[in-house]
Amino acid sequence: xxxxxxxxxLRYLQNDPTLAIPELADRVNLTxxxxxxxxxxxxxxxxxxGQEAQxxxxxxxxxxxxxxRITLDKTATRAFDEFQAAAREIAEVLEIQTFLGRVDVRLSxxxxxxxxYQQVYREQILTLPHIADIEALMxxxxxxxxxxxxx
Amino acid sequence: MMLDNLDRAILxxxxxxxxxxxxxxxxxLGLSQPATWRRIKRLQYAxxxxxxxxxxxxxxxxxxxxxxxxxxxxxxxxxxxEDFERAVSAIPEIQTVEHVLGLYxxxxxxxxxxxxxxxxxxxxxxxxxxxxxxxxxxxxxxxERLSGPI
Numbered sequence: 454x455x456x457x458x459x460x461x462x463l464r465y466l467q468n469d470p471t472l473a474i475p476e477l478a479d480r481v482n483l484t485x486x487x488x489x490x491x492x493x494x495x496x497x498x499x500x501x502x503g504q505e506a507q508x509x510x511x512x513x514x515x516x517x518x519x520x521x522r523i524t525l526d527k528t529a530t531r532a533f534d535e536f537q538a539a540a541r542e543i544a545e546v547l548e549i550q551t552f553l554g555r556v557d558v559r560l561s562x563x564x565x566x567x568x569x570y571q572q573v574y575r576e577q578i579l580t581l582p583h584i585a586d587i588e589a590l591m592x593x594x595x596x597x598x599x600x601x602x603x604x
Numbered sequence: 605m606m607l608d609n610l611d612r613a614i615l616x617x618x619x620x621x622x623x624x625x626x627x628x629x630x631x632x633l634g635l636s637q638p639a640t641w642r643r644i645k646r647l648q649y650a651x652x653x654x655x656x657x658x659x660x661x662x663x664x665x666x667x668x669x670x671x672x673x674x675x676x677x678x679x680x681x682x683x684x685x686e687d688f689e690r691a692v693s694a695i696p697e698i699q700t701v702e703h704v705l706g707l708y709x710x711x712x713x714x715x716x717x718x719x720x721x722x723x724x725x726x727x728x729x730x731x732x733x734x735x736x737x738x739x740x741x742x743x744x745x746x747x748e749r750l751s752g753p754i
Contacts, residue, residue, distance in 0.1 A: 454666075455665075463658075463660065463665075466658050467658050467660070470622070470655075470656040470657065470658040471656060498664070499661050499664060500660060500661050500664050500665060501658065501659070501660060502659040502660060502661055503620075503621055503622075503623070503659045504621065504622040504623050504656045504657065504658055504659065505618075505619055505620065505621075505622055505656065505657050505659055505749075506615070506618035506619050506622040506653055506655075506656055507619075507653070507654050507655050507656065507657055508615060508619060508652060508653065508654070508752070508754070509651050509652055509653075509654045510752070512605060512650055512651040512652045512654075513605060513607070513652055513754075514605075515753065520702075520704065520711065522707075537748075541748075541750065544752070544753040545752070545753050546750055546752070547749065547750055547752045548747065548748070548749050548750070549747070549748050549750070550672075550744055550745075550746065550747045550748075551744075551745045551746045551747075552672070552742040552743060552744060552745055553742065553743040553745055554740075554741060554742030554743055555740060555742065556742050559672070559742075563752065563753065588706065588707055589706055590674075590704040590705065590706035590707065590708065590711060591704060591705040591706060592702050592703070592704055592705075593702075593703040593704060593705050594702070594703045595700070595701070595702055595703075596689045596692075596693060596701035596702065596703055596710075597692075597693040597698070597699075597700055597701040598699075598700050598701075599699060599700070600657060600699045600700065600713075601658075601699065602660060602662055602665055602667055602699075602715060603696035603697055603715070604665060
């Protein structure tokens with residue numbers, strides 16, 4: 454398991470991934486070379502998987518964000534695979550998640566406006582294979598988005 | 605903001621690997637370093653590129669369970685919404701809080717070490733929040749992120 458210093462490094466980096474190494478090293482009382490070694494090790498061990506840029510879809514004109522909760526027809530043996538493969542082809546889909554629970558799959562998608570959403574919903578979502586039931590949740594606002602782990 | 609094909613290519617690369625430098629990105633796309641840098645800056649100023657996320661392996665760090673919770677508030681009204689949002693956002697195990705329209709009022713993403721740890725968070729921290737009514741839990745099995753309409 455990780456020691457306290459590595460934990461601190463991950464905490465600082467989660468809050469600000471752009472933190473320069475000398476600054477990071479300073480905060481955890483290491484030299485820059487020591488901090489670099491720790492970061493390399495965390496990356497080698499697969500604990501740090503990388504950094505992703507985040508896109509604000511609203512700034513690109515996608516004002517509608519919808520979460521579709523889908524129940525699949527599980528009598529079809531390849532329902533999950535076939536559904537996921539087809540959902541991957543829809544440009545507006547941002548996330549595909551599968552669950553254990555009342556909901557089988559969730560799609561998160563964006564659309565320019567409600568007309569566009571309706572068009573995507575009718576032409577691309579409803580034609581996906583093996584859907585038994587769909588519920589839509591429309592995002593009103595994001596209150597918190599800090600996908601940080603409480604390390 | 606209107607994007608051209610080069611902007612789109614830049615966004616696609618950066619959403620996979622935000623650590624790519626302007627010169628590495630430029631080489632990939634056949635652009636000069638300054639031209640690439642200007643495009644990245646423009647995307648930042650327009651608010652399209654908002655920041656970066658450090659991607660960690662949650663399981664290797666001991667977080668084996670992610671649960672999505674649909675929460676319905678028992679009592680509605682402006683004051684209780686704000687109280688609920690403030691209290692729920694302060695819980696470290698809760699990664700995202702979305703106010704939604706539909707079957708539930710809020711959608712929460714919760715990380716926990718295991719199901720027993722999740723139960724502890726649910727009982728001690730979430731069920732005790734002001735105004736919480738019905739809660740539905742779905743345990744995440746797999747997740748993929750796509751590049752979206754760019």
